[in-house]
Amino acid sequence: xxxxxxxxxxxxxxxxxxxxxxxxxxxxxxxxxxxxxxxxxxxxxxxxxxxxxxxxxxxxxxxxxxxxxxxxxxxxxxxxxxxxxxxxxxxxxxxxxxxxxxxxxxxxxxxxxxxxxxxxxxxxxxxx
Numbered sequence: 317x318x319x320x321x322x323x324x325x326x327x328x329x330x331x332x333x334x335x336x337x338x339x340x341x342x343x344x345x346x347x348x349x350x351x352x353x354x355x356x357x358x359x360x361x362x363x364x365x366x367x368x369x370x371x372x373x374x375x376x377x378x379x380x381x382x383x384x385x386x387x388x389x390x391x392x393x394x395x396x397x398x399x400x401x402x403x404x405x406x407x408x409x410x411x412x413x414x415x416x417x418x419x420x421x422x423x424x425x426x427x428x429x430x431x432x433x434x435x436x437x438x439x440x441x442x443x444x
Contacts, residue, residue, distance in 0.1 A: 320429070
């Protein structure tokens with residue numbers, strides 16, 4: 317399974333946070349899963365840390381690529397096509413980070429591990 321982690325899922329995984337579902341932990345741990353973290357999550361983590369919304373993510377915000385690599389996860393760059401799709405998504409959801417993750421999940425046919433039900437409105441295969 318090719319699995320895109322939502323930003324909170326990635327952070328909860330790194331922290332060993334129990335808010336990450338048991339199913340989510342098992343899918344990430346499954347040797348058959350290709351676990352992917354988007355550049356959009358790096359943008360979200362560093363932005364929110366800078367403005368004080370993620371003070372607990374200081375170490376991750378200093379080296380997101382290193383945190384991804386340390387887990388054996390893959391990086392997913394943001395392309396112009398991803399950005400265009402995100403900008404064209406219908407509906408009132410305004411979170412630019414979610415919109416970009418949704419666009420990438422659709423474009424790259426990725427299941428997404430997220431607690432956020434807004435992904436369901438866009439036909440994304442969301443696991444939790």
